[in-house]
Amino acid sequence: MERHHFEDELKTLKNRLITMGGLVEERLHKAMASLIQGREDLAQRVIREDDQIDAFEIEIDDRCLKLLALQQPLASDLRLITSAMKICSEIERVGDKAASIARCSLTLIPQPPLKPLIDIPRMADMAQTLIHDALDAFVNRDAELARSILVRDRQVDELKDQLFRELLTYMMADPATIQRALQLIMISRHIERVADHATNIAEDVIFLVEATDVRHRGPSGGGDQ
Amino acid sequence: MERHHFEDELKTLKNRLITMGGLVEERLHKAMASLIQGREDLAQRVIREDDQIDAFEIEIDDRCLKLLALQQPLASDLRLITSAMKICSEIERVGDKAASIARCSLTLIPQPPLKPLIDIPRMADMAQTLIHDALDAFVNRDAELARSILVRDRQVDELKDQLFRELLTYMMADPATIQRALQLIMISRHIERVADHATNIAEDVIFLVEATDVRHRGPSGGGDQ
Numbered sequence: 001m002e003r004h005h006f007e008d009e010l011k012t013l014k015n016r017l018i019t020m021g022g023l024v025e026e027r028l029h030k031a032m033a034s035l036i037q038g039r040e041d042l043a044q045r046v047i048r049e050d051d052q053i054d055a056f057e058i059e060i061d062d063r064c065l066k067l068l069a070l071q072q073p074l075a076s077d078l079r080l081i082t083s084a085m086k087i088c089s090e091i092e093r094v095g096d097k098a099a100s101i102a103r104c105s106l107t108l109i110p111q112p113p114l115k116p117l118i119d120i121p122r123m124a125d126m127a128q129t130l131i132h133d134a135l136d137a138f139v140n141r142d143a144e145l146a147r148s149i150l151v152r153d154r155q156v157d158e159l160k161d162q163l164f165r166e167l168l169t170y171m172m173a174d175p176a177t178i179q180r181a182l183q184l185i186m187i188s189r190h191i192e193r194v195a196d197h198a199t200n201i202a203e204d205v206i207f208l209v210e211a212t213d214v215r216h217r218g219p220s221g222g223g224d225q
Numbered sequence: 226m227e228r229h230h231f232e233d234e235l236k237t238l239k240n241r242l243i244t245m246g247g248l249v250e251e252r253l254h255k256a257m258a259s260l261i262q263g264r265e266d267l268a269q270r271v272i273r274e275d276d277q278i279d280a281f282e283i284e285i286d287d288r289c290l291k292l293l294a295l296q297q298p299l300a301s302d303l304r305l306i307t308s309a310m311k312i313c314s315e316i317e318r319v320g321d322k323a324a325s326i327a328r329c330s331l332t333l334i335p336q337p338p339l340k341p342l343i344d345i346p347r348m349a350d351m352a353q354t355l356i357h358d359a360l361d362a363f364v365n366r367d368a369e370l371a372r373s374i375l376v377r378d379r380q381v382d383e384l385k386d387q388l389f390r391e392l393l394t395y396m397m398a399d400p401a402t403i404q405r406a407l408q409l410i411m412i413s414r415h416i417e418r419v420a421d422h423a424t425n426i427a428e429d430v431i432f433l434v435e436a437t438d439v440r441h442r443g444p445s446g447g448g449d450q
Contacts, residue, residue, distance in 0.1 A: 069299055085311075
């Protein structure tokens with residue numbers, strides 16, 4: 001494989017990752033819309049269309065393996081390709097979370113709303129932006145943008161904790177709210193996991209750009225709870 | 226790097242993964258022991274010692290990158306090394322789950338027990354065995370063992386669902402149990418995630434051995450909820 005062909009292949013690889021990321025963002029958006037607008041059809045579509053994302057992961061992984069085998073890249077290209085493999089599996093898991101949110105939404109839709117949905121859509125917007133920015137940071141090798149994600153992930157965690165305390169109050173005051181409150185807690189945890197995946201991608205980007213390993217050293221290190 | 230030196234390096238890589246896996250199993254075991262025996266000291270140790278696992282991930286990743294760069298391996302060696310990178314990040318996340326369980330345990334220990342702990346330790350044993358077997362399957366290139374993990378993961382999911390329904394009944398009957406029941410639900414979800422990580426490793430092993438991509442095709446495909 002010649003150098004310029006290799007460059008083309010790397011460009012295609014990045015484009016496919018971006019396309020996959022766009023698809024996953026759309027799924028998250030649809031899952032949230034199903035919850036907010038009470039639309040079962042949207043939730044069902046999100047659950048049904050998971051295969052599309054899975055096919056992307058297999059394709060991108062395959063591209064990476066071929067590039068590693070045929071081109072035997074060194075240093076920064078090598079890191080680019082191994083990062084792409086990791087990032088692609090993070091994106092796939094975000095797709096899983098969209099399906100999980102859609103399943104919770106299906107449980108909630110037939111029931112009367114527990115409270116106006118304000119914090120959860122806000123959390124979801126934040127998490128979606130984090131995923132978008134993490135992929136932007138990857139494509140543009142933007143370590144600064146990647147670092148900002150590590151900080152913003154904390155804000156999503158805080159919203160999740162705040163919501164948890166609020167929903168706990170509801171449940172204690174009125175057991176009839178327990179089932180719905182539990183579903184909202186689960187949704188908030190799925191969204192938090194989306195933000196965690198964005199953080200994982202951001203850490204890969206910083207490693208890629210600066211060839212230093214920031215994993216487990218950033219403000220966001222140390223796992224979820 | 227000569228061939229026999231390369232073989233040695235691959236052997237070391239596998240050994241380091243096994244050591245890391247053993248450490249994570251021990252952490253899971255300690256987190257569960259803290260819960261069952263009401264020992265805060267054990268939980269705190271699990272939370273404190275997360276750095277050890279993180280250091281392993283960085284070391285193993287680094288080994289893999291060096292092997293890819295210096296040896297430029299082909300076909301099955303290439304797959305072995307990229308699999309090792311993926312598996313190592315799965316193990317690290319199992320370590321995070323052990324810390325999450327320990328944090329729930331710290332919340333539960335000062336409170337009177339909600340009910341005798343039977344299902345949760347059983348789930349934890351199952352998940353721990355799955356992680357152990359998944360790593361065994363990797364080292365021995367045992368696709369059959371790996372496939373059995375995809376099936377056994379379903380049993381952990383079923384136990385989790387059953388426990389959820391049971392705890393829901395507690396909460397509805399007596400709001401004083403809500404906080405404790407919620408912690409137990411969270412713990413059961415962390416354990417379920419451990420089993421999911423074992424499944425991810427098993428899928429990597431099958432891909433490694435058979436060079437077919439079983440991801441998203443096994444009985445366990447399609448994400449959690």
